[in-house]
Amino acid sequence: MSLYESIPIKVLPTDKFKTTTITFKFMAPLDVETMTARSLLSKMLVRATKKYPTDKAFNQHLSYLYGAYLNSHVSKFKDHHVITMSLEITNERFLQDSLPLLDEGIQLLKEVILNPLVNEGAFDETFLQQEKRLLQNKLIAIEDNKTQLSYLHLLKNMFGDHPYSYPAVGQLEHIEEITPEVLYDTYRQMIEQDSCAVYVVGHVDETATKNKLQAAFELKPFTYERDNSLQSVNPQQTINEVIETADIDQAKLNMGFRFPTQYGESDYPALVVFNMMFGGDPSSVLFNEVREKKSLAYSIHSQIDGKNGFLFVLSGVSSDAFQDAKNTIIEAFEQFKQGDFTEEKMALAKKIILSHRKELKDRPKQMIELTHNKILVDKPEPEASFVERIQAVTKEDIQQLCQKAQLDTIYIMTKAVDQGE
Incomplete structure (x- = not known):
């Protein structure tokens, strides 16, 4: 069966840490046209939800969960684009009270992934403008950083227009065209078409944790098309x-x-x-x-x-x-x-x-x-x-x-x- 036994939930039980980490990875084929929108989406999802529609409400809930830490980033993985969302939460075994933190953490991730702040098929305009500005600043900083820029130029000259040659966070010229509606389409595509893998690291019961996650998310078996088109090697070719x-x-x-x-x-x-x-x-x-x-x-x-x-x-x-x-x-x-x-x-x-x-x-x-x-x-x-x-x-x-x-x-x-x- 392989493809790492079709994931989608892998639990790595260990008593090394005082926290439990739950990570979702959403993978789609690398595509220049979608990378910038996916990059913005990764930030919007951990920014606000229907239940926690403001920064204040969201941060208060994270504080209530003993300072749980939620973050997201995008990356390239072989020939795929990956949105990674991670929640790090104190392990309830180390608490005096009876708050079931693992269950609370899973519910928070369910809210973040399945119930984002969307109205009538569009993400929140104000938050999107803020995230666009942040991404713009990040991409301008890359252009000003000659070390990073020269690395991107190396990739561009080595791989041409293949999406591998672009940064996973997207491109400046694509930011403007991403509207709250476009972002919602990107979100729907991620939920419906991406391959999703979930990983849990911490002092937890493997079977119980898998059952809780599966019940909350109804995850599909993992699929992943390997593409080796980047892999040609010709030692005789002119440099x-x-x-x-x-x-x-x-x-x-x-x-x-x-x-x-x-x-x-x-x-x-x-x-x-x-x-x-x-x-x-x-x-x-x-x-x-x-x-x-x-x-x-x-x-x-x-x-x-x-x-x-x-x-x-x-x-x-x-x-x-x-x-x-x-x-x-x-x-x-x-x-x-x-x-x-x-x-x-x-x-x-x-x-x-x-x-x-x-x-x-x-x-x-x-x-x-x-x-x-x-x-x-x-x-x-x-x-x-x-x-x-x-x-x-x-x-x-x-x-x-x-x-x-x-x-x-x-x-x-x-x-x-x-x-x-």
Whole structure:
């Protein structure tokens, strides 16, 4: 059956925390036309409901629930757009009185998700205007932040008009057209068509919690169409190099690599270990070579989107040094292709990865993300198997994977050369 046994409710019982976290994830295929509206919707839903139609009423109820914390955000998950809504509430076992906080929390989420503040097929105009302004400010801040902007330009040059190249929070030019009625249509679509998964972390009874949630929400089995259209890798392809100028002192040098693996595949752990050695940590090759030894970069790191098999190198370098920095990064990658790295470095990378992983299990939200990732694999594995697979990665595994990888795009944002100089 897999697709992580068609979710829709997964309870992770643990006595590690004094709170219970309940998270809903609504997933729809990535679509440029709907991302901005979904982003606004995620904020509107946790803003007001029919029962709590004002900020004051809503906040008073959260205080009554011992300072329960409700939040929402949007993100990209492989080829899908996700609205995540999370409620963190004190576990009733730690209370002196008999308020059934888990039941109260489920009722609050039911109110938020199924009974939003809507009149005659339209969301509240005043709240929507406020949320639009906030989103506008957020997107303008991204445009003013050259680090974030240069990363988006890298994605744009690497993926063209594919919705993957846009930020999950949406686009400035789409904000204006979203009316209270359009937002209500977006909401209906989310409720009727999105795949929905629910996760609970806390000291709770698994069966009872599932029954309560199912009774409140009548959730459908989970469906998710996997799309691998982003996944083509061609090591022979010419590198797409783009240089743009902007009013900046420090140049941005970003690179996008494609790897022929992804989360859940047998050689995926090799990508995780490689990334940590390459630029994922201050002990990495890029940090040491480009930043420390050669002083070519103010900042440099690599990060992976493991669900799609992409690796991005993001750096801030001196405007007169970006060519040197670029060549040094490419040389460092070539060394991995040649297997020119030590067992000691690899052992250190594995140690850091496993230590990070251990930390994730001490945070409810990260536990939920790790569990949610399992929908991408045909056979979800126990945690011990992740540890074993990281430990089992060899030099040859990393070398072979790097030989099959493709440096797709190099994007450089630098200052314009003054003709009078």
